[in-house]
Amino acid sequence: xxxxxxxxxxxxxxDVSTRERFAFAEHELGACVGELGRRPELGEALILSTCNxxxxxxxxxxxxxxxxxxxxxxxxxxxLEPEDRRFFFRRDGSAAVRHLxxxxxxxxxxxLGETEILGQVKRAYGVAVQSGGTARHLNKxxxxxxxxxxxxxxxxxxxxxxxxVGSVAVDLAEKIFGRLNSCRAMILGAxxxxxxxxxxxxxxxxxxxxVSNRSYDRALMLAEETNGEAINFEQWHERFDDIDILxxxxxxxxxxxxxxxxxxxxxxxxxxxxxxxxxAVPRDVDPAVNNLxxxxxxxxxxxxxxxxxxxxxxxxELTECERLIERxxxxxxxxxxxxxxxxxxxxxxxxxxxxxx
Amino acid sequence: MDDRFLLVASTFCFxxxxxxxxxxxxxxxxxxxxxxxxxxxxGFAFQCGFLVARGHALNACPLTNLFEVLIFLxxxxxxxxxxxxxxxxxxxxxxxxxxxxxxxxxxxxxxxIDSPPGPRRHVGSHPWLETHAAICxxxxxxxxxxxxxxxMYLVQERQLKTHKLREFFFHLPPxxxxxxxxxxxxxxxxxxxxxxxxxxxxxxxxxxxxxKIAWGVGVWIIYGAILKADKWITPRRVAQLSVAAFSIxxxxxxxxxxxxxxxxx
Numbered sequence: 001x002x003x004x005x006x007x008x009x010x011x012x013x014x015d016v017s018t019r020e021r022f023a024f025a026e027h028e029l030g031a032c033v034g035e036l037g038r039r040p041e042l043g044e045a046l047i048l049s050t051c052n053x054x055x056x057x058x059x060x061x062x063x064x065x066x067x068x069x070x071x072x073x074x075x076x077x078x079x080l081e082p083e084d085r086r087f088f089f090r091r092d093g094s095a096a097v098r099h100l101x102x103x104x105x106x107x108x109x110x111x112l113g114e115t116e117i118l119g120q121v122k123r124a125y126g127v128a129v130q131s132g133g134t135a136r137h138l139n140k141x142x143x144x145x146x147x148x149x150x151x152x153x154x155x156x157x158x159x160x161x162x163x164x165v166g167s168v169a170v171d172l173a174e175k176i177f178g179r180l181n182s183c184r185a186m187i188l189g190a191x192x193x194x195x196x197x198x199x200x201x202x203x204x205x206x207x208x209x210x211v212s213n214r215s216y217d218r219a220l221m222l223a224e225e226t227n228g229e230a231i232n233f234e235q236w237h238e239r240f241d242d243i244d245i246l247x248x249x250x251x252x253x254x255x256x257x258x259x260x261x262x263x264x265x266x267x268x269x270x271x272x273x274x275x276x277x278x279x280a281v282p283r284d285v286d287p288a289v290n291n292l293x294x295x296x297x298x299x300x301x302x303x304x305x306x307x308x309x310x311x312x313x314x315x316x317e318l319t320e321c322e323r324l325i326e327r328x329x330x331x332x333x334x335x336x337x338x339x340x341x342x343x344x345x346x347x348x349x350x351x352x353x354x355x356x357x
Numbered sequence: 358m359d360d361r362f363l364l365v366a367s368t369f370c371f372x373x374x375x376x377x378x379x380x381x382x383x384x385x386x387x388x389x390x391x392x393x394x395x396x397x398x399x400g401f402a403f404q405c406g407f408l409v410a411r412g413h414a415l416n417a418c419p420l421t422n423l424f425e426v427l428i429f430l431x432x433x434x435x436x437x438x439x440x441x442x443x444x445x446x447x448x449x450x451x452x453x454x455x456x457x458x459x460x461x462x463x464x465x466x467x468x469x470i471d472s473p474p475g476p477r478r479h480v481g482s483h484p485w486l487e488t489h490a491a492i493c494x495x496x497x498x499x500x501x502x503x504x505x506x507x508x509m510y511l512v513q514e515r516q517l518k519t520h521k522l523r524e525f526f527f528h529l530p531p532x533x534x535x536x537x538x539x540x541x542x543x544x545x546x547x548x549x550x551x552x553x554x555x556x557x558x559x560x561x562x563x564x565x566x567x568x569k570i571a572w573g574v575g576v577w578i579i580y581g582a583i584l585k586a587d588k589w590i591t592p593r594r595v596a597q598l599s600v601a602a603f604s605i606x607x608x609x610x611x612x613x614x615x616x617x618x619x620x621x622x
Binding site: 160161171172174175176177178270271272290293294296298302305306309 | 390439513517518520522529530531532534550588589590591592593594
């Protein structure tokens with residue numbers, strides 16, 4: 001009877017310098033999977049290598065021999081020292097299955113519930129299939145894991161809400177303007193967070209970034225990076241009528257965007273809405289501008305508050321996710337214990353208990 | 358089949374769609390579901406059945422009293438929901454439309470506003486009058502839906518302003534899309550109302566009550582003014598006005614029934 005084994009390290013067990021030592025480049029994955037899968041102790045193999053984790057999955061008749069083979073392979077490839085072993089986790093049987101289902105569902109991710117990992121696992125599986133690394137057991141396991149991820153995502157709120165300042169800003173902008181393709185943004189004060197926020201908005205279609213900074217050279221530099229236009233700090237308000245989103249993070253000791261300035265500008269803009277993101281401490285924007293019609297002001301506390309709330313919502317979903325996953329783990333483990341016979345029936349959707357009941 | 362049964366079935370479908378959405382929102386696990394759309398579609402089918410049955414019984418367009426006007430108004434609103442809701446992907450428009458359709462129909466059934474069986478004066482006595490009444494009611498349906506979209510806008514806008522994002526924040530459309538929807542619905546309603554009023558002027562044989570003419574023109578002026586002011590006022594004000602204007606229209610329609618109950622629409 002074959003068992004599933006998994007040996008790996010992740011952001012939870014090893015720092016980035018350790019992870020990068022054992023990481024696999026994308027172009028070498030196919031050859032490595034083929035090489036590992038051909039070892040007599042392992043029937044099948046698959047390698048998942050992302051910036052946050054390096055995990056080697058295999059089907060082995062003897063799990064202990066399977067682990068030893070994988071470790072030997074890693075030693076030959078990346079000089080696995082005895083002291084490195086503490087960074088690695090080993091899972092076999094149900095624990096390995098459970099681990100994979102948790103990984104694809106985003107429960108083991110650095111940002112709980114993120115969905116990028118599913119695409120990464122799918123790509124790793126595709127490479128393994130093409131290089132002949134997988135067969136009956138791993139095919140069944142990974143295909144089931146994709147179903148699990150889909151079910152967890154659609155039946156719980158684990159992916160709900162933005163969880164970083166940048167993604168909160170993007171979500172809010174989309175709820176104000178709809179598509180961001182026609183939106184123009186201005187960065188006032190070229191700080192790191194404002195740069196990241198601007199890039200997050202650009203990734204969703206915002207264009208025509210204006211950058212204004214007390215140091216014009218710094219503004220020019222960021223404008224080049226964002227394919228935008230640098231403007232003198234004294235002239236930023238002259239371009240205010242052209243923009244939809246203002247990201248402010250200057251080091252000014254007092255508010256530079258006031259109700260008086262903005263109410264005049266809003267009249268000139270013909271009441272076109274504006275989304276003002278104030279990332280500065282002390283704040284650059286007078287909080288009272290939020291009372292103006294068509295002005296939506298969010299300071300750093302408001303953005304972080306929304307991100308924290310979304311993260312709390314996701315954490316509250318953990319138990320429900322684990323309940324769904326456990327059902328699939330039991331089914332798959334039953335199938336494994338039965339020697340792969342009869343085929344595991346597809347899991348019936350689990351009724352979610354309502355919060356009201 | 359008894360037309361009352363069809364009406365009760367239709368009203369129940371709208372109630373079901375609304376109750377389901379409220380329940381799902383309450384659990385914090387709202388998902389796009391075909392249930393609301395399905396219940397609205399079924400309710401609409403029963404509405405059509407009711408109007409056809411009534412029409413056959415009267416041998417004319419069923420717009421002979423306030424009871425039928427309310428049902429026709431509800432029908433127009435749901436019809437426009439299927440047109441607009443799909444076009445703008447305003448999925449939660451169904452959730453907001455269902456309670457309004459339910460209230461109209463429940464009120465129509467409970468209030469003593471349906472005429473007893475028997476011969477009655479109806480708009481079918483003149484084809485232009487029938488056209489006039491039907492087009493006007495569809496126009497009010499568009500205004501009703503603009504009111505619903507206005508409520509959605511105000512709810513979403515309030516969440517954005519107060520930074521308190523509730524569960525349905527992520528399911529409500531962007532306020533920019535809602536503003537466009539409100540504007541187009543107001544424009545559609547206004548054009549239909551203009552056509553409806555013009556067709557009413559073709560009726561020479563039937564003398565309408567001055568109060569109803571004044572009311573129709575008044576409603577036309579209110580909505581015309583909102584559309585005209587749209588260039589100068591904020592989308593929030595347009596949303597507020599679309600809610601206020603329809604509330605006034607509905608309240609005065611009810612009051613008008615007492616001033617000129619016997620007069621055709």
